[in-house]
Amino acid sequence: MTVMQKQHLLAYLGYYTGTMDGAFGPKSRAATEAFQRDYGLTPDGVFGPLTQARILEVIASGETPENTAQAADGPDWWDEIQYFKQDEKGIACPCGRCGGFPVEPAETLMRLADRVREAAGAPMCPSSTVRCQAHNDELSGSVKNSRHLSGKAMDFCIRGWGAARTLALVRQQPEVRYAYAIDDSYVHMDVN
Ligand SMILES: [Zn+2]
Ligand SMILES: [Zn+2]
Missing domain, CATH: 1.10.101.10 (PGBD-like superfamily/PGBD)
Incomplete structure:
Protein backbone atom coordinates (compact mmCIF):
# COMPACT_ATOMS: atom_id res chain seq x y z
CA MET A 1 0.00 0.00 0.00
CA THR A 64 -17.42 2.98 15.10
CA PRO A 65 -14.55 3.80 17.48
CA GLU A 66 -14.52 1.73 20.67
CA ASN A 67 -14.25 4.76 22.89
CA THR A 68 -17.48 6.35 21.66
CA ALA A 69 -19.52 3.63 23.38
CA GLN A 70 -19.71 5.31 26.79
CA ALA A 71 -23.04 5.91 28.47
CA ALA A 72 -24.56 9.35 28.09
CA ASP A 73 -24.04 11.65 31.05
CA GLY A 74 -26.89 12.82 33.20
CA PRO A 75 -28.24 16.26 32.44
CA ASP A 76 -27.11 17.98 35.68
CA TRP A 77 -23.73 19.07 34.38
CA TRP A 78 -25.55 21.39 31.98
CA ASP A 79 -26.16 23.62 35.01
CA GLU A 80 -22.43 24.25 35.17
CA ILE A 81 -22.19 25.24 31.52
CA GLN A 82 -22.22 29.01 31.46
CA TYR A 83 -22.45 29.98 27.84
CA PHE A 84 -24.52 27.28 26.15
CA LYS A 85 -27.97 25.80 26.44
CA GLN A 86 -28.84 22.40 25.07
CA ASP A 87 -31.68 23.86 23.01
CA GLU A 88 -29.76 26.70 21.43
CA LYS A 89 -29.06 26.89 17.74
CA GLY A 90 -26.22 24.73 16.51
CA ILE A 91 -26.32 22.09 19.27
CA ALA A 92 -29.14 19.73 18.22
CA CYS A 93 -29.23 17.89 14.92
CA PRO A 94 -31.20 20.24 12.63
CA CYS A 95 -32.56 17.62 10.22
CA GLY A 96 -36.10 17.69 11.64
CA ARG A 97 -36.44 13.91 11.52
CA CYS A 98 -34.45 12.53 14.45
CA GLY A 99 -35.79 14.67 17.29
CA GLY A 100 -32.53 16.60 17.53
CA PHE A 101 -30.71 14.39 20.02
CA PRO A 102 -30.08 10.86 18.81
CA VAL A 103 -27.21 11.23 21.32
CA GLU A 104 -26.56 13.81 24.02
CA PRO A 105 -23.78 16.33 23.42
CA ALA A 106 -20.77 15.03 25.36
CA GLU A 107 -20.05 16.69 28.68
CA THR A 108 -16.35 16.97 27.82
CA LEU A 109 -17.21 18.74 24.58
CA MET A 110 -19.56 21.25 26.19
CA ARG A 111 -17.15 22.00 29.02
CA LEU A 112 -14.46 22.53 26.42
CA ALA A 113 -16.73 24.84 24.41
CA ASP A 114 -17.48 26.78 27.58
CA ARG A 115 -13.79 27.25 28.28
CA VAL A 116 -13.03 28.31 24.71
CA ARG A 117 -15.86 30.84 24.90
CA GLU A 118 -14.53 32.16 28.22
CA ALA A 119 -10.99 32.46 26.89
CA ALA A 120 -12.14 34.15 23.68
CA GLY A 121 -14.18 36.78 25.50
CA ALA A 122 -16.41 37.03 22.44
CA PRO A 123 -19.63 35.29 21.36
CA MET A 124 -19.24 31.82 19.96
CA CYS A 125 -21.60 30.65 17.25
CA PRO A 126 -21.97 26.87 16.98
CA SER A 127 -23.17 25.79 13.53
CA SER A 128 -23.23 22.01 14.05
CA THR A 129 -22.77 19.75 17.05
CA VAL A 130 -24.96 16.63 17.27
CA ARG A 131 -25.84 14.93 13.99
CA CYS A 132 -27.86 11.81 13.28
CA GLN A 133 -26.42 9.42 10.72
CA ALA A 134 -28.91 10.45 8.04
CA HIS A 135 -28.11 14.14 8.39
CA ASN A 136 -24.38 13.52 8.55
CA ASP A 137 -24.56 11.44 5.39
CA GLU A 138 -26.34 14.18 3.46
CA LEU A 139 -23.79 16.87 4.35
CA SER A 140 -21.14 17.32 1.71
CA GLY A 141 -17.64 16.63 2.91
CA SER A 142 -18.73 14.81 6.06
CA VAL A 143 -17.12 11.52 7.01
CA LYS A 144 -19.01 8.37 7.88
CA ASN A 145 -17.48 8.01 11.33
CA SER A 146 -17.77 11.72 12.14
CA ARG A 147 -17.50 12.53 15.83
CA HIS A 148 -20.61 14.69 15.42
CA LEU A 149 -22.50 11.37 15.42
CA SER A 150 -21.48 10.72 19.00
CA GLY A 151 -21.99 14.32 20.19
CA LYS A 152 -18.25 14.79 20.50
CA ALA A 153 -17.62 17.43 17.87
CA MET A 154 -18.63 21.04 17.36
CA ASP A 155 -18.27 23.33 14.37
CA PHE A 156 -18.34 26.98 15.34
CA CYS A 157 -16.92 30.44 14.86
CA ILE A 158 -15.99 33.16 17.29
CA ARG A 159 -17.62 36.40 16.25
CA GLY A 160 -15.11 38.76 14.67
CA TRP A 161 -12.33 36.17 14.62
CA GLY A 162 -10.81 34.39 11.66
CA ALA A 163 -10.46 30.64 11.69
CA ALA A 164 -6.68 30.75 12.16
CA ARG A 165 -6.98 32.72 15.38
CA THR A 166 -9.80 30.51 16.65
CA LEU A 167 -7.85 27.39 15.76
CA ALA A 168 -4.81 28.62 17.66
CA LEU A 169 -6.93 29.12 20.78
CA VAL A 170 -8.65 25.74 20.39
CA ARG A 171 -5.36 23.92 20.01
CA GLN A 172 -4.21 25.25 23.38
CA GLN A 173 -6.95 23.24 25.09
CA PRO A 174 -5.69 19.85 26.27
CA GLU A 175 -9.00 18.01 25.77
CA VAL A 176 -9.06 18.73 22.06
CA ARG A 177 -8.46 15.54 20.15
CA TYR A 178 -8.57 17.10 16.75
CA ALA A 179 -9.31 20.52 15.27
CA TYR A 180 -9.18 22.06 11.84
CA ALA A 181 -10.40 25.12 9.93
CA ILE A 182 -13.51 24.45 7.83
CA ASP A 183 -13.32 27.79 6.01
CA ASP A 184 -12.14 31.35 6.79
CA SER A 185 -14.32 31.61 9.89
CA TYR A 186 -15.45 28.20 11.10
CA VAL A 187 -13.48 25.60 12.99
CA HIS A 188 -14.22 21.97 13.77
CA MET A 189 -13.07 20.64 17.14
CA ASP A 190 -13.65 17.25 18.70
CA VAL A 191 -12.88 15.33 21.88
CA ASN A 192 -12.28 11.70 22.76
ZN1 LIG B 1 -31.08 14.39 12.58
ZN1 LIG C 1 -17.23 19.15 12.35
Missing part, protein backbone atom coordinates in the same frame (compact mmCIF):
# COMPACT_ATOMS: atom_id res chain seq x y z
CA THR A 2 1.41 3.41 -0.94
CA VAL A 3 1.60 6.34 1.46
CA MET A 4 -1.01 8.10 -0.65
CA GLN A 5 -3.40 5.17 -0.28
CA LYS A 6 -2.84 5.28 3.48
CA GLN A 7 -3.61 9.02 3.50
CA HIS A 8 -6.81 8.40 1.55
CA LEU A 9 -7.97 5.72 3.98
CA LEU A 10 -7.19 7.90 6.99
CA ALA A 11 -8.95 10.84 5.34
CA TYR A 12 -11.96 8.68 4.55
CA LEU A 13 -12.39 7.98 8.26
CA GLY A 14 -11.85 11.64 9.15
CA TYR A 15 -8.41 11.26 10.70
CA TYR A 16 -6.30 12.90 8.02
CA THR A 17 -7.03 16.38 6.69
CA GLY A 18 -3.68 17.20 5.12
CA THR A 19 -2.92 17.11 1.42
CA MET A 20 -2.61 13.79 -0.39
CA ASP A 21 1.07 14.30 -1.04
CA GLY A 22 2.33 10.76 -0.63
CA ALA A 23 4.78 11.86 2.06
CA PHE A 24 4.32 10.30 5.50
CA GLY A 25 4.86 13.45 7.60
CA PRO A 26 3.67 14.61 11.05
CA LYS A 27 0.01 14.92 9.98
CA SER A 28 -0.02 11.38 8.62
CA ARG A 29 1.65 10.12 11.76
CA ALA A 30 -0.82 11.95 14.04
CA ALA A 31 -3.76 10.65 12.00
CA THR A 32 -2.42 7.10 12.21
CA GLU A 33 -1.94 7.44 15.95
CA ALA A 34 -5.49 8.73 16.47
CA PHE A 35 -6.91 5.88 14.41
CA GLN A 36 -4.85 3.33 16.36
CA ARG A 37 -6.01 4.79 19.66
CA ASP A 38 -9.66 4.63 18.59
CA TYR A 39 -9.50 1.10 17.28
CA GLY A 40 -7.57 -0.78 19.92
CA LEU A 41 -4.09 -0.76 18.39
CA THR A 42 -0.84 0.42 19.98
CA PRO A 43 -0.79 4.16 19.16
CA ASP A 44 2.74 4.39 17.78
CA GLY A 45 1.92 6.39 14.63
CA VAL A 46 3.50 3.72 12.44
CA PHE A 47 1.23 2.56 9.64
CA GLY A 48 2.33 -1.08 9.56
CA PRO A 49 0.60 -4.31 8.46
CA LEU A 50 -1.62 -4.51 11.58
CA THR A 51 -2.86 -0.97 11.11
CA GLN A 52 -3.41 -1.61 7.43
CA ALA A 53 -5.46 -4.74 8.13
CA ARG A 54 -7.47 -2.95 10.83
CA ILE A 55 -8.29 0.14 8.78
CA LEU A 56 -9.52 -1.96 5.86
CA GLU A 57 -11.65 -3.99 8.27
CA VAL A 58 -13.09 -0.83 9.85
CA ILE A 59 -13.95 0.68 6.49
CA ALA A 60 -15.51 -2.57 5.25
CA SER A 61 -17.62 -3.07 8.38
CA GLY A 62 -18.50 0.56 9.18
CA GLU A 63 -17.75 -0.07 12.87
Whole structure:
Protein backbone atom coordinates (compact mmCIF):
# COMPACT_ATOMS: atom_id res chain seq x y z
CA MET A 1 0.00 0.00 0.00
CA THR A 2 1.41 3.41 -0.94
CA VAL A 3 1.60 6.34 1.46
CA MET A 4 -1.01 8.10 -0.65
CA GLN A 5 -3.40 5.17 -0.28
CA LYS A 6 -2.84 5.28 3.48
CA GLN A 7 -3.61 9.02 3.50
CA HIS A 8 -6.81 8.40 1.55
CA LEU A 9 -7.97 5.72 3.98
CA LEU A 10 -7.19 7.90 6.99
CA ALA A 11 -8.95 10.84 5.34
CA TYR A 12 -11.96 8.68 4.55
CA LEU A 13 -12.39 7.98 8.26
CA GLY A 14 -11.85 11.64 9.15
CA TYR A 15 -8.41 11.26 10.70
CA TYR A 16 -6.30 12.90 8.02
CA THR A 17 -7.03 16.38 6.69
CA GLY A 18 -3.68 17.20 5.12
CA THR A 19 -2.92 17.11 1.42
CA MET A 20 -2.61 13.79 -0.39
CA ASP A 21 1.07 14.30 -1.04
CA GLY A 22 2.33 10.76 -0.63
CA ALA A 23 4.78 11.86 2.06
CA PHE A 24 4.32 10.30 5.50
CA GLY A 25 4.86 13.45 7.60
CA PRO A 26 3.67 14.61 11.05
CA LYS A 27 0.01 14.92 9.98
CA SER A 28 -0.02 11.38 8.62
CA ARG A 29 1.65 10.12 11.76
CA ALA A 30 -0.82 11.95 14.04
CA ALA A 31 -3.76 10.65 12.00
CA THR A 32 -2.42 7.10 12.21
CA GLU A 33 -1.94 7.44 15.95
CA ALA A 34 -5.49 8.73 16.47
CA PHE A 35 -6.91 5.88 14.41
CA GLN A 36 -4.85 3.33 16.36
CA ARG A 37 -6.01 4.79 19.66
CA ASP A 38 -9.66 4.63 18.59
CA TYR A 39 -9.50 1.10 17.28
CA GLY A 40 -7.57 -0.78 19.92
CA LEU A 41 -4.09 -0.76 18.39
CA THR A 42 -0.84 0.42 19.98
CA PRO A 43 -0.79 4.16 19.16
CA ASP A 44 2.74 4.39 17.78
CA GLY A 45 1.92 6.39 14.63
CA VAL A 46 3.50 3.72 12.44
CA PHE A 47 1.23 2.56 9.64
CA GLY A 48 2.33 -1.08 9.56
CA PRO A 49 0.60 -4.31 8.46
CA LEU A 50 -1.62 -4.51 11.58
CA THR A 51 -2.86 -0.97 11.11
CA GLN A 52 -3.41 -1.61 7.43
CA ALA A 53 -5.46 -4.74 8.13
CA ARG A 54 -7.47 -2.95 10.83
CA ILE A 55 -8.29 0.14 8.78
CA LEU A 56 -9.52 -1.96 5.86
CA GLU A 57 -11.65 -3.99 8.27
CA VAL A 58 -13.09 -0.83 9.85
CA ILE A 59 -13.95 0.68 6.49
CA ALA A 60 -15.51 -2.57 5.25
CA SER A 61 -17.62 -3.07 8.38
CA GLY A 62 -18.50 0.56 9.18
CA GLU A 63 -17.75 -0.07 12.87
CA THR A 64 -17.42 2.98 15.10
CA PRO A 65 -14.55 3.80 17.48
CA GLU A 66 -14.52 1.73 20.67
CA ASN A 67 -14.25 4.76 22.89
CA THR A 68 -17.48 6.35 21.66
CA ALA A 69 -19.52 3.63 23.38
CA GLN A 70 -19.71 5.31 26.79
CA ALA A 71 -23.04 5.91 28.47
CA ALA A 72 -24.56 9.35 28.09
CA ASP A 73 -24.04 11.65 31.05
CA GLY A 74 -26.89 12.82 33.20
CA PRO A 75 -28.24 16.26 32.44
CA ASP A 76 -27.11 17.98 35.68
CA TRP A 77 -23.73 19.07 34.38
CA TRP A 78 -25.55 21.39 31.98
CA ASP A 79 -26.16 23.62 35.01
CA GLU A 80 -22.43 24.25 35.17
CA ILE A 81 -22.19 25.24 31.52
CA GLN A 82 -22.22 29.01 31.46
CA TYR A 83 -22.45 29.98 27.84
CA PHE A 84 -24.52 27.28 26.15
CA LYS A 85 -27.97 25.80 26.44
CA GLN A 86 -28.84 22.40 25.07
CA ASP A 87 -31.68 23.86 23.01
CA GLU A 88 -29.76 26.70 21.43
CA LYS A 89 -29.06 26.89 17.74
CA GLY A 90 -26.22 24.73 16.51
CA ILE A 91 -26.32 22.09 19.27
CA ALA A 92 -29.14 19.73 18.22
CA CYS A 93 -29.23 17.89 14.92
CA PRO A 94 -31.20 20.24 12.63
CA CYS A 95 -32.56 17.62 10.22
CA GLY A 96 -36.10 17.69 11.64
CA ARG A 97 -36.44 13.91 11.52
CA CYS A 98 -34.45 12.53 14.45
CA GLY A 99 -35.79 14.67 17.29
CA GLY A 100 -32.53 16.60 17.53
CA PHE A 101 -30.71 14.39 20.02
CA PRO A 102 -30.08 10.86 18.81
CA VAL A 103 -27.21 11.23 21.32
CA GLU A 104 -26.56 13.81 24.02
CA PRO A 105 -23.78 16.33 23.42
CA ALA A 106 -20.77 15.03 25.36
CA GLU A 107 -20.05 16.69 28.68
CA THR A 108 -16.35 16.97 27.82
CA LEU A 109 -17.21 18.74 24.58
CA MET A 110 -19.56 21.25 26.19
CA ARG A 111 -17.15 22.00 29.02
CA LEU A 112 -14.46 22.53 26.42
CA ALA A 113 -16.73 24.84 24.41
CA ASP A 114 -17.48 26.78 27.58
CA ARG A 115 -13.79 27.25 28.28
CA VAL A 116 -13.03 28.31 24.71
CA ARG A 117 -15.86 30.84 24.90
CA GLU A 118 -14.53 32.16 28.22
CA ALA A 119 -10.99 32.46 26.89
CA ALA A 120 -12.14 34.15 23.68
CA GLY A 121 -14.18 36.78 25.50
CA ALA A 122 -16.41 37.03 22.44
CA PRO A 123 -19.63 35.29 21.36
CA MET A 124 -19.24 31.82 19.96
CA CYS A 125 -21.60 30.65 17.25
CA PRO A 126 -21.97 26.87 16.98
CA SER A 127 -23.17 25.79 13.53
CA SER A 128 -23.23 22.01 14.05
CA THR A 129 -22.77 19.75 17.05
CA VAL A 130 -24.96 16.63 17.27
CA ARG A 131 -25.84 14.93 13.99
CA CYS A 132 -27.86 11.81 13.28
CA GLN A 133 -26.42 9.42 10.72
CA ALA A 134 -28.91 10.45 8.04
CA HIS A 135 -28.11 14.14 8.39
CA ASN A 136 -24.38 13.52 8.55
CA ASP A 137 -24.56 11.44 5.39
CA GLU A 138 -26.34 14.18 3.46
CA LEU A 139 -23.79 16.87 4.35
CA SER A 140 -21.14 17.32 1.71
CA GLY A 141 -17.64 16.63 2.91
CA SER A 142 -18.73 14.81 6.06
CA VAL A 143 -17.12 11.52 7.01
CA LYS A 144 -19.01 8.37 7.88
CA ASN A 145 -17.48 8.01 11.33
CA SER A 146 -17.77 11.72 12.14
CA ARG A 147 -17.50 12.53 15.83
CA HIS A 148 -20.61 14.69 15.42
CA LEU A 149 -22.50 11.37 15.42
CA SER A 150 -21.48 10.72 19.00
CA GLY A 151 -21.99 14.32 20.19
CA LYS A 152 -18.25 14.79 20.50
CA ALA A 153 -17.62 17.43 17.87
CA MET A 154 -18.63 21.04 17.36
CA ASP A 155 -18.27 23.33 14.37
CA PHE A 156 -18.34 26.98 15.34
CA CYS A 157 -16.92 30.44 14.86
CA ILE A 158 -15.99 33.16 17.29
CA ARG A 159 -17.62 36.40 16.25
CA GLY A 160 -15.11 38.76 14.67
CA TRP A 161 -12.33 36.17 14.62
CA GLY A 162 -10.81 34.39 11.66
CA ALA A 163 -10.46 30.64 11.69
CA ALA A 164 -6.68 30.75 12.16
CA ARG A 165 -6.98 32.72 15.38
CA THR A 166 -9.80 30.51 16.65
CA LEU A 167 -7.85 27.39 15.76
CA ALA A 168 -4.81 28.62 17.66
CA LEU A 169 -6.93 29.12 20.78
CA VAL A 170 -8.65 25.74 20.39
CA ARG A 171 -5.36 23.92 20.01
CA GLN A 172 -4.21 25.25 23.38
CA GLN A 173 -6.95 23.24 25.09
CA PRO A 174 -5.69 19.85 26.27
CA GLU A 175 -9.00 18.01 25.77
CA VAL A 176 -9.06 18.73 22.06
CA ARG A 177 -8.46 15.54 20.15
CA TYR A 178 -8.57 17.10 16.75
CA ALA A 179 -9.31 20.52 15.27
CA TYR A 180 -9.18 22.06 11.84
CA ALA A 181 -10.40 25.12 9.93
CA ILE A 182 -13.51 24.45 7.83
CA ASP A 183 -13.32 27.79 6.01
CA ASP A 184 -12.14 31.35 6.79
CA SER A 185 -14.32 31.61 9.89
CA TYR A 186 -15.45 28.20 11.10
CA VAL A 187 -13.48 25.60 12.99
CA HIS A 188 -14.22 21.97 13.77
CA MET A 189 -13.07 20.64 17.14
CA ASP A 190 -13.65 17.25 18.70
CA VAL A 191 -12.88 15.33 21.88
CA ASN A 192 -12.28 11.70 22.76
ZN1 LIG B 1 -31.08 14.39 12.58
ZN1 LIG C 1 -17.23 19.15 12.35
